[in-house]
Amino acid sequence: MKLSTLVKVVNQFKNLSDKILPYTFQDFLSRKLGKGTYLSQVEFHLVDHCNLNCAHCNHFTPLADENFCKIDDIISDFKKLKTIFDNIGKIFILGGEPLLHPELLNILEPLRTIYPKSEIIIITNGILLDKQNENFFKMLKKYNIAISMTHYPIKVDYEGWIKKLDEMGIKAYYFSLDRNKMRKQNLNLEGKSDKNKAFSMCIEKRCHFIRDGKLYICTPIPNICFLNKYFNVNFEVTKNDYIDLNKIKSASKINSMFKKPVNFCKYCNDKEIEFDTYKISKKEINEWVKS
Ligand code: SF4
Ligand code: SF4
Known part of the structure; x- marks a missing residue:
């Protein structure tokens, strides 16, 4: 049998097994086969506000009040996640600007203990790297x-920072190389988008997000x-738009839910993607909402 045919047969079997096997049994099987249950990536806010305030920020942080998230709440969220997902590919620590949080270092050890194999990454705009002390870099390493x-x-x-961090033995790389342009969100308040189309062209559907015991696509x-x-x-957030980790505890079920549009997709752009020259936010609604 040709390799491509074999892959096709395996995929067909997988699709079929996804439909006929109960989710809990799929989780059981993944664990029994030694693969474990898996989530590709998840991100969370350490702070909601930012020291840069870019127009079109897709976390809406220029509009957020100053808020330093509680480290204990984040750890509790990750403990819940661990009961569902044995492993997570990438964990992104961000905001807002995560380096604004005075207790940033306190999250590193517990996160690493809960998910020893994950790639854990702080996403920063770099402005505060100059202000960090020796201990900060020691802890990262x-x-x-x-x-x-x-x-x-x-x-x-x-x-310079990529080079310096590399010399210190800390992994460092660009999250995004070109931010001379920002993607416009172009949300519509009426909720009149074609959900399937918005979902199919969405580049954020893999940026899963955790907060207060809820997991968002x-x-x-x-x-x-x-x-x-x-x-x-x-812009209404309904029960269809998140997963309550106290109620849904199957990794297979969650991964399957993440393959489909949610109610909120009706607000998202379903037309051609537009960009704007980088600028600081004036906090005007048209930076996020299409008039
Ligand atoms: S630096 Fe990032 S988080 Fe801060 S406002 Fe700009 S896009 Fe948003
Ligand atoms: S609501 Fe749907 S279309 Fe909008 S960003 Fe999330 S997954 Fe993408």
Whole structure:
């Protein structure tokens, strides 16, 4: 049998088994076969606000009040996740700007203990790297935490930092190389988008997000509260838009739910993707919502 035919047969069997085997049995099978249950990636906010405030920020942080998330709450979320997913590919620590949190270092050891094999990455705009002390870099190295930087058109020596961190034995790389342009969110308040189309062209559907015991398919849903509050509008988040980790405890079920659009997709862009030149936010609604 040709390799391509074999792959096709295996995939067909997998699709069929996804449909006929109960999710809990699929989880059991994954564990029995030694693969374990797996989530590709998850991110969380350490703070909600940011020291850069870019227009079109897809976390809506220019609109967020100053908020330092509680380390204990985050650890509790990850303990819950661990009861469902034996392993997570990538864990992104972000915000807002995570380096603003005075207790950032306190999250590293518990996270590394809960998920020893995951790639754990701090996403930063780099502005505060200069202000970090020796212990910060020592802890990153000790717990094998990477630094990933988005290359904004601001006065930060990104190249220099990548080199410096590399010399210190800390993994460092660019999260996004070109931020001279920002993708427009182009949300619509009426909820008139074609959910399937918005979902199929969505680049955020793999950016799963955890907060307060809830797991979200993407970043905009848990953070839309900042925009709702600031502009006094109502992009509604329904029970269909998140997974309550106290109620759904099957990895296979969650991964299967993440393959389909959620109710909130009706607010997302289903037209051609548009970009805008990088600029600092003026906190105007049209930075996120299409008029
Ligand atoms: S640096 Fe990142 S988190 Fe901060 S406002 Fe810009 S896009 Fe948002
Ligand atoms: S709500 Fe749907 S379309 Fe919008 S960002 Fe999330 S997954 Fe993508």
